[in-house]
Amino acid sequence: MFDKLEDLVARLDELQNELSDPNVASNAERFRNLMKEQANLAPIVEKYQEYKEAKQTIEDSLSMLEGESDEEMREMLKEELSSAKQQVEKCENELKILLLPKDPNDERNVILEIRAGAGGDEAALFAAELYRMYVHYAESRRWKVELMEAEEIGIGGMKSVTAMVTGNGAYSVLKYESGVHRVQRVPETESGGRIHTSTASVAVLPEAEEVDEIDIPDKDIRIDVMRASGNGGQCVNTTDSAVRLTHIPTGIVIYSQTEKSQLQNKAKAFALLRTKLLDIEMQKRHDAEADLRKSQVGTGDRSEKIRTYNFPQGRVTDHRIGLTLYKLDKIMNGDIQEIIDACIAADQAAKLAKMNEE
Known part of the structure; x- marks a missing residue:
């Protein structure tokens, strides 16, 4: 050394x-x-x-x-x-x-995807709350959050939401949030007072950059333009500004309508597609390194249940590291640094232990 x-x-x-x-x-x-x-x-x-x-x-x-x-x-x-x-x-x-080997993606910006899972409307409400939690956390770090795509429901929930988080070292911190988040609480619509369990999945993808050389041949892409839907400002529903990209080899579909300009929406859609294709390559490499995956704290398996938010007890438990905190209100308002720090420490400890074995 x-x-x-x-x-x-x-x-x-x-x-x-x-x-x-x-x-x-x-x-x-x-x-x-x-x-x-x-x-x-x-x-x-x-x-x-x-x-x-x-x-x-x-x-x-x-x-x-x-x-x-x-x-x-x-x-x-x-x-x-x-x-x-x-x-x-x-x-x-x-x-x-x-001196531990650094993740080459740590300094990158992040594409954050949140999707409602089991639980119907309650899951969509929880997905929206998770999105707000990350927005507040990003603001506390003085990072910029740009909404890219959202499928909302009428009661304030989100079936899915995609956003770009721009900030120094965003991926190095937010990568520990990938996985299934579970909420336990009594929904407002539940007259019997029974606790329901719902889930939402979070995916944190490092933004693809030009140096990644993600090749997207024209023949692999179908581009459709259409009028944007939903509430919007001037021109949103009166011009063909929305863009839908279909990547034929993988079946990935990207829809972008948050900008007034078709060119801007197209650029956003391609940026998101490059990031998703980079993520597929990263997952292939990740799966080929099974030993490394075992030494990491939930940064690779997105089907893993990583955290439970129990509202009746005001408790948040991170199952990967056995951490329980009784400050759910603060956490839902973006105060997640303590959890992230604990995940980083556990990840470093696992890597050090592995390094000492070699």
């Missing part, structure tokens, strides 16, 4: 020299890639410097203890030695986590 860390220190020095070169600064793409690499390396090198300083403190304290006879001074040196040893252990653990 320490040989690798020394290599990273040298690489960071190289990057800083390259970034100061005027020829590099004039090449926007190369400059951007080097800046990204520097941003990834800097925290690791900084933590390694902290580790080396603590190691040096241990050596200095031991050396001074050998020649020190004053008891009060010896006690001070012993305290300093103990503190430095704790710091070394802490830094070693943090460095192991920092």
Whole structure:
């Protein structure tokens, strides 16, 4: 590990020299890639410097203890030695986590899909509440949420909703939300006071980028244009602005009508289609890496029931990590950071354990 860390220190020095070169600064793409690499390396090198300083403190304290006879001074040196040893252990653990292989998609934006499952109208209401929960969470992170597609029902529920979440590291955080979410509560329409169980599925897809080279031949696409339906602003129902894409090889159908312009809706639909095709490729690779999937915390199997929201008890339980919190109101209002942090910690612990076995 320490040989690798020394290599990273040298690489960071190289990057800083390259970034100061005027020829590099004039090449926007190369400059951007080097800046990204520097941003990834800097925290690791900084933590390694902290580790080396603590190691040096241990050596200095031991050396001074050998020649020190004053008891009060010896006690001070012993305290300093103990503190430095704790710091070394802490830094070693943090460095192991920092050196874990990173998901190449972590910095990407997200396509968030929520679909009502079992439970009829109650499931659609829950799907809408989950969507609002994620919107509030994104706002707390100062991320942008853009609605792409929604199928609403008259009582305020959503059979399905698709949105783009744009923000630094959005996928690294929201990927832990993929799976089946279950709600237990008494519906307003239930006169007998019986608790009903409903579900909604959440899929978090990393946005496809141009560098992914997702090839979509023209012959594989059927494009239909039509008038948008539902409530809308000026021109929504009077022009053929809505776009429906059908990807013939996979049968994927994308419908986009949230923009007034047909060109804008077409661009949105293609962006969503590229993301779905990238997701299919990722799932193939993911399924081929069965051992890795076992070491992850619910980031691959979307049929997995990951969380229960129990309204009568005000309880939220994440089944993957055995975490139960009694602050359902806050969580439904977007306060999900504690759950996400716990999922990240469990994921890191599993990967560290696997790394130690190898």
